[in-house]
């Protein structure tokens with residue numbers, strides 16, 4: 001059996017429609033993510049992955065490095081000639097976006113915090129589900145971010161050795177924005193994921209813009225939304241300032257929503273790129 005874009009769209013959308021893990025059980029049982037996902041493919045040996053090593057750091061993994069690690073650790077014959085990265089966008093429920101816009105100018109809403117914790121767990125489950133479904137038809141695949149021995153965060157530069165957003169960019173799904181969010185046709189308010197598949201697919205690299213900030217209009221909406229001035233036209237996104245605020249939301253979320261997570265996302269809602277690629 002062959003696999004293609006429709007195969008992945010169907011698998012992810014039906015997971016979002018039918019699986020309980022996409023339900024906001026602690027709030028109103030609505031979806032975390034709308035079953036209207038975007039999927040893109042890029043070759044594992046696309047030159048952009050070596051470029052990421054130069055830009056992000058030598059620690060950043062190429063698909064070949066990650067998949068080689070996986071094969072060696074799982075006793076799987078190494079075949080790296082047809083590696084592809086499959087990247088996807090999960091659009092956040094519109095009710096969650098609306099709530100995070102009106103709730104507070106400093107703290108995330110309950111739906112947003114639940115999405116950050118349990119929605120992200122659903123996202124991890126989607127990657128596992130895809131890997132299981134692929135295995136059933138004899139295709140090896142893996143998710144670098146789910147491999148605890150492999151996935152690392154470099155805290156000196158606040159960057160990890162595998163990034164779903166960078167995979168989405170490589171696979172032509174959109175571009176980065178001023179606040180480091182990922183602007184795409186479903187909007188910046190989203191979670192995303194990626195897996196590596198040992199199967200020949202059709203690359204979407206041609207859709208990738210040459211400018212990594214192509215779809216950001218520099219409208220400045222996100223600057224005004226940030227409670228700690230972590231975004232500016234001159235310096236872009238100050239990751240340190242942002243993470244200090246985001247980590248500082250933990251006690252508030254625990255006390256008010258009864259869950260142990262951090263969150264913010266105020267710059268992802270009520271801005272020109274929240275729901276789509278903004279017009280220039």
Ligand code: SF4
Pocket residue numbers: 177178179215216217218219220221222223271272273278
């Ligand atoms: S709100 Fe405007 S400036 Fe900020 S990321 Fe979106 S398009 Fe860019």
Ligand code: SF4
Pocket residue numbers: 179225226227228229230231241242243245246264265266267268
């Ligand atoms: S996530 Fe919050 S703190 Fe970070 S840049 Fe966006 S609005 Fe500012």
